[in-house]
Amino acid sequence: MNKTHFIEHLRFALAAQLETAKSAAKTAHDAATHEENVAENKYDTLGLEAAYLAQGQAQRVNECYLSIQQFEQSFKEVISDKVIVGALVCVEYETGAQAWFYMGPNAGGLIVEHKQYQVQVLTPHAPLGKALLNKRCDDEVTLSIAGKSQQLTIINLL
Incomplete structure (x- = not known):
């Protein structure tokens, strides 16, 4: 097993997660701002629910960015004879x-x-x-x- 090659594969997997999250966030945002989701009365919560979903998806995108940053730090960890983050x-x-x-x-x-x-x-x-x-x-x-x-x-x- 070549750790350097594995790390490249892991980078691609993390980038793919980010792209999926971005796509889901855009779809949720589009749904939340679509004219069909405007409330017709005080009991119509479809637009509010779509806005909550969009907010959650945007948070997921932020978490993916943070995850990539944390992984990049773990890739720089020195080689150890113990199991540590980055092993x-x-x-x-x-x-x-x-x-x-x-x-x-x-x-x-x-x-x-x-x-x-x-x-x-x-x-x-x-x-x-x-x-x-x-x-x-x-x-x-x-x-x-x-x-x-x-x-x-x-x-x-x-």
Whole structure:
């Protein structure tokens, strides 16, 4: 796995999220300002609802910009022998299955395709992120979710 190439793919994925958010915000704004959404009486709230949606979509665009800034900072983090924000981590589960994660500042759950790998963005606030934070290569981590315990080993750290 080449971390530099992965980061480029992650940048494209974040830019795609931003473009989707911008498009949704424009659509919501157009709906909110359309003449058909002007209230016909005091009980007609369609225009108000459209305005709330437009406001929420505009906030989402702002959050995407902030996310990109925070990720750019994480890309500059120095390489560490511990799992920190900015680390690209491969873990192996008890079953032998392997999974790649990028410890990001936000956007947890985002999946980025890179070559034959699927890399999931993980935040330090997620249960698995908390368990992996500050661990080293070859460390074993136990994760309990819904009363079920899983053991995994960090097998690669970039």
